[in-house]
Amino acid sequence: MVSSDIYDKVNSLAKEYRPEAIKFIQKLIKTPSNSGEEFELSELLIAEMKKLGYDEVFRDTQGNIVGLIYGEPGGPTIMYNSHMDHVSPGNPDNWEGYDPYGGEIDVCNVDNKDRAKVEEVECVHGRGASDVKSGHGFQIYAGATLLKLREMGYKFKGTFMYTGVVQEEPAEMVGMSYLIDNTFKERGLDYDAMVSSEATGLNLYLGHRGRTEYLITTYGRTSHGSRPHYGINAIYKAIPVIQAIQDELIPSLKADPEGDLEDASLSLNIISCSPGALSIVPDQCFLSTDRRTLPGETAETALAELQAILDKVAATDPEFKADVVVKRAVEKSYTGIEFDVAKDMAPWKTPKDHPFTKVCASALEAVGQEVNYGYWSFGTDGSKTAGIDRKPTIGYSAMQEQYAHTPFDKCRLDYIELAIAGNAAIFLKSSEMKKEEFKKLVF
Secondary structure, three states, rough: OOOHHHHHHHHHHHHHHHHHHHHHHHHHOOOOOOOOOOOHHHHHHHHHHHOOOEEEEEEEEOOOEEEEEEOOEEEEEEEEEEEEEEEOOOOHHOOOOOOOOOOOOEEEEEOOOOOOOOEEEEEEEOOOOOOOOOHHHHHHHHHHHHHHHHHHHOOEEEEEEEEEEEOOOOOHHHHHHHHHHHHHHHHHHOOOOOEEOOOOOOEEEOOEEEEEEEEEEEOOOOOOOOOOOOOHHHHHHHHHHHHHHHHHHHHOOOOOOOOOOOOOOOEEEEEEEEEOOOOOOOEOOOEEEEEEEEEOHHHHHHHHHHHHHHHHOOOOOOOOOEEHHHHHHHEEEOOOOEEEEEOEEEEEEOOOOOHHHHHHHHHHOOOOOOOEEOOOOOEEEEHHHOOOOOOOEEEOOOOHHOOOOOOEEEEEEEEEHHHHHHHHHHHHHHOOHHHHHOOOOOO
């Protein structure tokens, strides 16, 4: 049984660790780590956990990082997760004088928790400050808080597991999938629930839509551009498909019955053709679409909707030929491992009345934090833990979603302290749960 005074001590330790955690976050921001180039950052993560006294720290074959802290036997394993890669900073001129890799700290204007007003508080700036370099800092120092509590004689059950994964930004979950499906099995590890550091503004986030990319190809026949009537122009063959997507499919897409997630959507983002020369009629036209799915929808059901459009057009045009597939990509990690993966992420929701959600809310209340719920507009590696593995998954983070992937990338320093305390409290409360309470998600 966790001691009743432990949560006051958690807040005290979070305040004590705040300066160290912030310095560490600055160091991470100053270390570029584009997808496939996370090695230097991984070295910093390993070194910090070893310095803090984690019981076990290792790197797997793909380059993912794991740190473990052991409590008393018999409790659950709660995985805390942050991804190591970040998106490009873009044009430095857009950063309002900040160095994207500077890790600068100053007092600036920043939104409050519910975005109802702007406040002047200290923030750390730079690429990844909100996605998710700060997340590594407050999760790893939540672990440091647990280590200090253990050293002071406080008892808790279970295993705190921090994971830093590669290649989240390309959105194929290759880092998280390899970690769970390969590394965990090789090492005899498992997890009962996951806490993501993706930006939530200190709210509890409980899911997001899925994302699948499709490639529609319409086919024609080449001819000289001076005699287009001798060919079949694949671009023209794509026009009724585009119109049907816009006029028929998009208006028919579903809304989330509970109203938690944004509506399902489809966006036609890229149109290209082949051979793509000025004096030749194209014999292939390519339409790349971004489809956001809701729980209950899959890559297969969304593909069937597009195939129905192709079939309908073909029924009225004997020359029409087309196909649609889920797009794929080859991703290579910094250790050299390559994966050919589908560009598909599953939708998911963890219910507010799930035992793990309720325990997380109770934990935040125990350290004096207000509990509010939300859902991401973008995708996360929760598509693996919740969408595929069906393990209870939540997001809890100091970072704020509106600053991710922008030149205004920053994180409030006061929120970092709160996130250290909140994450440690979530572990302590969930460590008292029984195994059967970590019920698999159903949607």
